[in-house]
Amino acid sequence: MDQFVRLTAKNINWKVPLSSIIGYVGEFDSSLPNRILPVQVNYLYQTLFGLKPTTTLPWKEIDVSAKKVPLGGYSQLTTLQQYYRSVAKDE
Numbered sequence: 001m002d003q004f005v006r007l008t009a010k011n012i013n014w015k016v017p018l019s020s021i022i023g024y025v026g027e028f029d030s031s032l033p034n035r036i037l038p039v040q041v042n043y044l045y046q047t048l049f050g051l052k053p054t055t056t057l058p059w060k061e062i063d064v065s066a067k068k069v070p071l072g073g074y075s076q077l078t079t080l081q082q083y084y085r086s087v088a089k090d091e
Contacts, residue, residue, distance in 0.1 A: 006059065020040070023036050024036060065077055
C-alpha cells in the first residue's frame with residue numbers, strides 16, 4: 001500500500017510526473033477536473049516567486065492525518081467532518 005511521504009529533492013523520480021497525469025485522468029473521469037489544477041498552479045506560483053503561505057499545517061499533523069485515512073477513510077479527518085457538517089442538510 002502506498003503511503004504519504006514528504007517530497008524532497010532526494011525522492012523525486014519518474015513517479016512524480018506520472019502521478020500528476022494519473023491524477024488528471026482520475027479527476028476528469030470523476031467529472032471534477034477543476035479540483036487539481038488550482039492546487040498545482042498555486043504550488044508553481046509559490047515556488048517560482050518564492051512565496052510561502054502565511055499559515056500551513058505542521059508536518060506532524062499532516063503525517064497523523066495521512067495515516068488515519070487508510071485505516072478508516074476520509075471520514076476520520078476532523079477538517080472533512082467539520083466541512084461535511086457545515087454543508088450537510090438535515091433530513
